[in-house]
Structures are given as structure tokens and as C-alpha cells.
């Protein structure tokens with residue numbers, strides 16, 4: 001029989017390290033999704049949103065990708081209660097121009113309760129990675145605001161999942177990495193905020209202690225995050241810039257809707273401009289950008305604060321043809337200072353620094369999903385250009401420090417974590433494996449979740 005699915009090598013993850021071939025289907029509704037399931041043959045299945053995951057949780061080599069951008073209908077919006085009902089391929093960028101900013105009954109405006117650092121993710125992808133934002137301490141993660149969802153299983157059944165219905169499957173699907181089935185629709189609770197303008201402050205800090213002090217002093221701020229100069233060593237270890245923001249409490253006219261990115265990286269440069277020399281220059285300039293006062297205050301539209309990277313489309317191409325890894329871990333609050341110091345020392349020693357090194361505290365709300373990444377503590381996220389073995393060896397060394405501290409790694413950002421490291425960080429993984437749909441799989445899951453007898457996935461070169 002001739003396959004109804006076109007093979008594609010076009011579907012990459014954001015880090016662009018893994019290259020593989022998929023069969024692809026782009027259903028525009030339940031009937032087409034069911035038809036794709038029926039015609040899949042022996043192929044395993046995996047949903048694919050906007051491919052903003054960095055590693056291989058959105059890749060399914062030689063399997064069938066169910067691309068969800070055809071599931072793009074906003075089904076209803078309850079303006080009284082702030083409840084959005086939409087198909088799972090709707091993006092957060094779509095919600096920002098359709099429902100965000102609409103008046104709420106308390107005089108405020110409706111806003112996304114949680115958003116990651118890019119608005120170009122789908123609702124399905126945000127659920128499947130249970131994404132968190134700069135407001136995790138007060139708002140928790142995306143799954144905390146999910147009312148219910150409709151899940152299409154590989155046998156063609158559609159299951160409604162909520163806290164009071166199929167609750168186990170609901171907990172498995174939040175942060176479930178697309179492995180419990182295809183999310184068709186979801187209902188999300190928005191929050192009311194006083195305005196779409198953010199009052200924000202950037203503050204330079206001279207060392208890691210400075211970060212922890214500012215994190216403690218910033219309890220009254222909604223959004224907090226810090227950039228770290230990960231090349232700094234000795235007394236400057238952990239120096240950086242702390243950013244905090246909150247919704248402005250005045251009634252000025254709303255800012256213009258976020259604009260599409262004005263600049264695009266149009267092709268893969270044959271040699272990456274991001275090298276040790278430009279990294280050192282960038283880090284020094286960025287660290288000193290606040291001038292002698294080391295502090296800058298302002299009022300900005302929310303998108304300038306929450307999505308600084310969205311201004312440059314396809315910036316991931318700047319890492320060149322070999323791509324890059326992101327490494328994101330979280331470690332518990334007890335001992336976090338010394339663990340983060342050890343991680344930063346290890347990175348600085350190898351001189352394999354990162355342009356985007358982000359440090360942030362996470363709150364103590366219990367996670368909504370069996371495999372949710374966020375937990376109480378401090379999270380560090382870094383981008384490493386892919387230099388092959390030395391980069392993999394560095395990340396292995398970081399794994400040892402994270403595991404010894406009782407921490408874990410973020411699957412949305414990962415493309416190489418070994419099974420034992422994943423399993424140690426996610427003690428509920430076996431319970432999850434029982435609830436997973438047997439026909440759904442991914443490169444990530446084949447590496448970390450399948451039994452020891454499964455052939456090991458090759459490490460990326």
C-alpha cells in the first residue's frame with residue numbers, strides 16, 4: 001500500500017542538533033486525526049506543536065508526527081469568568097491577540113496565567129511540557145490553570161480529563177510529553193491583571209550571593225529572572241543582572257498588540273558567529289550595560305519584558321549547522337547556593353560558556369503533572385554550542401552535581417540525558433509509563449523510559 005504520509009526531514013527541535021526523517025500528518029479536526037491513526041500502519045505516533053522544545057521530546061524518528069497547527073480554532077471565550085476553550089494547536093501568540101486584554105469584571109483585563117519565554121508555543125505543547133514562566137513563585141505552572149482537556153487515544157477513543165474525571169490520565173498528560181495521546185482541545189483559566197504594562201527594574205549584582213539576596217528582596221514582584229555571566233570566576237562567580245517586573249496599577253491605554261518579529265536569521269551561517277571571543281565580549285558588555293548606577297527602571301509593554309527573544313525570528317540558526325544544546329536543571333532550596341556555585345565553576349573551568357544563562361527561583365506549589373519539571377528550588381538554564389564530545393562530557397559532569405543535590409533536568413530542553421539521570425529525577429516515571437498510550441513514542445522516551453533491554457539511542461555527534 002502506498003503511504004498516505006509524506007516523509008519529511010523538515011521537523012526539527014529548537015536546538016537543531018538532531019536530524020531525522022518523519023512521516024507527517026496535519027489533521028484539521030477529529031475526523032482527520034482519527035483517519036491518520038487508522039492509516040499509521042506500524043508507525044509510532046507523536047504530536048508536534050511549534051517545535052519550540054530544544055531537544056528530542058518533540059521528535060519521533062521514523063514514526064508519524066501529528067502536526068497540530070491545523071487544530072487552530074478558538075472555540076469560545078467566557079469573558080465573565082476568563083475561561084478560554086480552544087483547540088490544542090492554537091498558540092499563545094494567537095491568544096494574545098484574541099482574548100488577552102479583554103475587560104474583566106473586576107476592572108482589570110484578562111491575561112495568560114503562565115507563559116514561557118516565547119509566545120510561539122501551542123496550548124498542547126504548553127500542557128505537554130507543563131511550562132513555567134517568570135512568575136512560577138506565585139502562579140505555579142501552566143497545568144495549574146488548566147480546567148480540562150480532550151485527549152484522543154490511539155484506539156480512536158476520546159477521553160475528557162479533569163481533576164474530577166480521569167484524574168490519573170489528567171495528571172499524566174500535564175507534563176506528559178505528548179505520550180498519553182493527542183490533546184484535541186483544552187479549557188484554560190485566565191487571570192485578571194490591572195494592565196498590560198509592566199513596571200520593571202534591572203539590577204546588577206556582583207556575585208552569586210547578590211542573586212540570592214535580590215531573589216529574597218523581590219517577593220512583591222510578579223515576574224523575576226536573572227541573567228548570569230557564566231564566564232566569571234573567583235569573587236565574581238555568579239555575577240549578573242536581576243530583572244523583576246509587575247503589572248502597572250494604572251489605567252493608561254493598552255500597549256499595541258505584540259508585533260511579529262521584525263528581523264529573521266534567514267539561513268544557517270556556515271560558521272557560527274557565537275564563539276568564545278564573541279561570548280566574552282557579549283558577556284562583558286551585557287554585564288556593564290546598566291552603567292555606573294547598575295540599575296535601570298522603566299515601564300514597558302508586557303511582551304518586551306516577557307518575550308525578549310521573540311524579536312529575532314529563528315535566532316537558533318545563529319549556532320550554525322551543528323546546532324546547540326540547552327541544559328536546564330532545578331535543584332532544591334537547601335544547599336542551592338553551593339550547588340549552583342559548583343555548576344557555574346564547572347562551566348567556567350571548561351570555558352564552554354553560554355550567551356543565555358538564566359537563573360531563577362521556583363515556588364513551592366506541588367506540581368500538577370506526574371512528570372512536571374518545576375519543583376521548589378532554583379533553576380539554571382544554559383545554551384551550549386554543540387562541539388560534540390567535550391559538550392556532552394561537560395553536561396555529564398553537570399548531571400552528577402544536579403543528581404547529588406536531589407535535582408532534575410527539564411525534558412523540554414533536553415536532547416541527551418541518560419535514562420538513569422532522568423529516572424532519578426522523576427520518581428513517578430513508572431506510574432507515568434503505565435498511563436502512557438502504548439502507540440505513542442518519541443526519541444526522548446525511547447532513551448529514558450523504555451526498559452533496559454531496549455537498544456540505546458545513539459548519542460548526537
Ligand SMILES: Cc1cc2nc3c(=O)[nH]c(=O)nc-3n(C[C@H](O)[C@H](O)[C@H](O)COP(=O)(O)OP(=O)(O)OC[C@H]3O[C@@H](n4cnc5c(N)ncnc54)[C@H](O)[C@@H]3O)c2cc1C
Pocket residue numbers: 014046047048049050051052053054057058068088089115116117118120121122123124125126128129130131132133134176177178179181182183184309412413442
Ligand atoms: C525561546 C524559548 C524560550 C522558552 N522559554 C521557556 C520557559 O520560560 N519556560 C518553559 O517551561 N519552557 C520554555 N521554553 C520551552 C517551550 O515552552 C516548550 O518546549 C513548549 O512545550 C513548546 O511548545 P510547542 O508548541 O512548540 O511544542 P513542541 O515543542 O512541538 O512539542 C513539545 C511537546 O509537546 C507535545 N505536544 C505538542 N502538542 C501536543 C498535543 N496537541 N497533544 C499532546 N502533546 C502535544 C509534543 O509531543 C512534545 O512532547 C522555551 C522555548 C524557547 C524556544
